[in-house]
Amino acid sequence: MTKQLRVAFVTIEEGDDLILGFALAPHAHDMLTVFRSPHLEHIFPPEQRGIEVALDDEDEESDLLREVVWTDDAVVLRTDRHAYVLDIQAVSDEDIGDAKALLQRMAADGAARLEGV
Numbered sequence: 042m043t044k045q046l047r048v049a050f051v052t053i054e055e056g057d058d059l060i061l062g063f064a065l066a067p068h069a070h071d072m073l074t075v076f077r078s079p080h081l082e083h084i085f086p087p088e089q090r091g092i093e094v095a096l097d098d099e100d101e102e103s104d105l106l107r108e109v110v111w112t113d114d115a116v117v118l119r120t121d122r123h124a125y126v127l128d129i130q131a132v133s134d135e136d137i138g139d140a141k142a143l144l145q146r147m148a149a150d151g152a153a154r155l156e157g158v
Contacts (some may be wrong), residue, residue, distance in 0.1 A: 043124040046073060051136045053143055061143050063116075063127055071097040073103075073125060075106060077147045091152040094120050109144055111157035122138065 049069040050061040057080050062148040065074040074095050082090040104120035116127040129137065141158045148155050 043126060045126045045128070047128045047131070048073075049131055051132055051140050052141050053136075055143065055146075057148050059143060061140055061144070061147075063129075065097075066131065067075065073097075073127070075144070075147070076103075077152075078111075080112070092147050094118060094123075094125070096123075106148075106153045108154045109148075109158055111141065111155075 042157040046063070046101045047066040048063045050064050051057040051112075052064065052072075054060040054062075054064040057078065059077045059079070063075075064157070065071040074097075075092060076095075081117050089105075090146050092106040106118060106120055108117075108119040110117040110119075114117060114130045116126065116129055118125040118127065132140075144153075144155060144158050148158075
């Protein structure tokens, strides 16, 4: 299922967990969150390790990220169950650079394919 979403801004957290949040317009109350907890992955079976994606308004569990395609005005995130098309035209260049750097760090082991990142 493909979902098209407009992003108002991004949030980034780097610590034990790596978290990239896409605040969804118009009110930025909902978030599409991309996250990874490298310090906890050893307790999960290999097929459950990696970069997770969760949408605030969905009742289902998070989904593993498989691919990111980044263009000038959009980001496509493909998971096992969904494809999210994110309009990032409102996001600052600085935040875009920080988001790309975090995605590279999350996927350094090849957990997801990155294009344009």
